[in-house]
Amino acid sequence: MKKILYFMAGCIVFFASCKPDKGLVENTKYEKIAVGDPKYSYLKILNLSPNSPVVNFYLNGAKFSTKQSTTGIENAGYTYNQVFPDFGYAVATPGSQTLTGKVIPTATADPSLEVFSATINPAPGKYYTLVPSGLYDATTKKIPSFVTVEDTRPALDSTKIFIRLLNVISGGPSTTLIRGTTVADPKIISNVGVNTVSDWAEISSPGGGPTTTLGVLFIDAGTNTPIGSTVTFTGLTKGRAYTLYIRGIWGATGTNAPTLSFYTSFY
Template sequence: MKNKYIIIPVFAFLLSMLLYSCEKNAVQIIDVPVSGAQLKFFNFGVNAPIVNFYANDTKVSAALSATGSESSTTGVAYGAVYPSVNSYAVIAPGTYNFKGQRPSTVSTDANLAISTLNTSVQEGKNYSLYLSGIYNASAKTIESFIVEDVLPPVDTSGGYVRFVHAISNANPFNLVLKNTTTGAETVVATNIAYKSASSFVKVPFGIYELYCRYPNSSTNVISRNGTSAVSVIKANTYTFSIRGDMTVTSTTATNRPFIDNTPNR
């Protein structure tokens, strides 16, 4: 399956012979492999406002704009991922201060960085950066962490899945997949703690219910089943992440514990 990459402006000069120029807030999507480090950005901080993601002072996530003006409403909202499709943003390798930053056009807290994370990214590697935990409305801060996405080779005989834990007030979990046709259960991740990720595991293609259980327990603590069951397609790779607040018991609240399904490719 062909990967798509989103190139941020600081990297665009390397492609000047291939792409038309664009204004400062735009991004480019191309279908050919490129050099650099590849990143996905998750706003999974409970109650966090809309943000744009920056690497130092260069915007990595942005809506296409015909005017050059930043949108106050188009950013990465809680529960959203950028890029949202099975692609990555591409930046030059190096050490960055990654920021989740409020848009410049909002009436309150314009350009405020609610989260910062200083870390290095390497050539040819893939990463996922998460805003996580529960937003501190007084300090106007949220936690963040980054994990490497060690993508397996493309395999047409099955799909690959992994588990990322982004709920700050939850204990470590196992992730269990239940095939909706056979009823067979497979434990794909064991004892994964907050701000941690499991390795990618191969599973047969099919439709699965997802269950988070505490180690040595058969009780489903977080579930994704019924009409929310997920399809694992052969040759594809998926990240199942948990977000939310474990104290919320509503089954419909936005900030309830939830299992997200994001394709990596």
């Protein structure tokens, strides 16, 4: 079934009258957007800057990312390893634009400070993941780097899952992904350099029912040695495509240690 995206084009809500048989009338206009409609570009933002403050993102000065406030004042945003939107993509105008990140105004330190800026140029009808990255610099108060990933939809199949690998380890090596628990197990994706993404790989026998579990090990492609322990992803739905990404700082421990995570790219 063709999936449709919706966004609010305008909103007028009014009371018709005070008669008992009259209630709240909504006259909100929506536009149906077919997948890949070239009138728009489709964006996801993944904050992979370790130690990043909580920020919200703006396109040409207008707020783009959204997270519900609990106070009526903007007090929520996106920190390290958080993605907007959680599922799917947000609609944007194609062409050259400035993407910025600002600390939320209720933060104790540096409220409303701009800590990130990059120029993007999304093409009509295409999908992108925008990745602020690199260790947040507490002296300059800047997120130092940025990666743009074009998200090309694979030919989905309801009996399979599709994965790719994005490598954003600060200072790290090229990485290979293995399905299993040892370096002798089958390689799924090989030799993905830092700040690059692999092609899609299909898992044609994921097992289980509609959802499945996938255990993977990521290794240093140059030395053939594991980077961390086996990671098991549960609840993966067949017929969807997932981006696995390796993040963190090479050589770090704790919350900034190299780690593998994922988000849903297409469904």
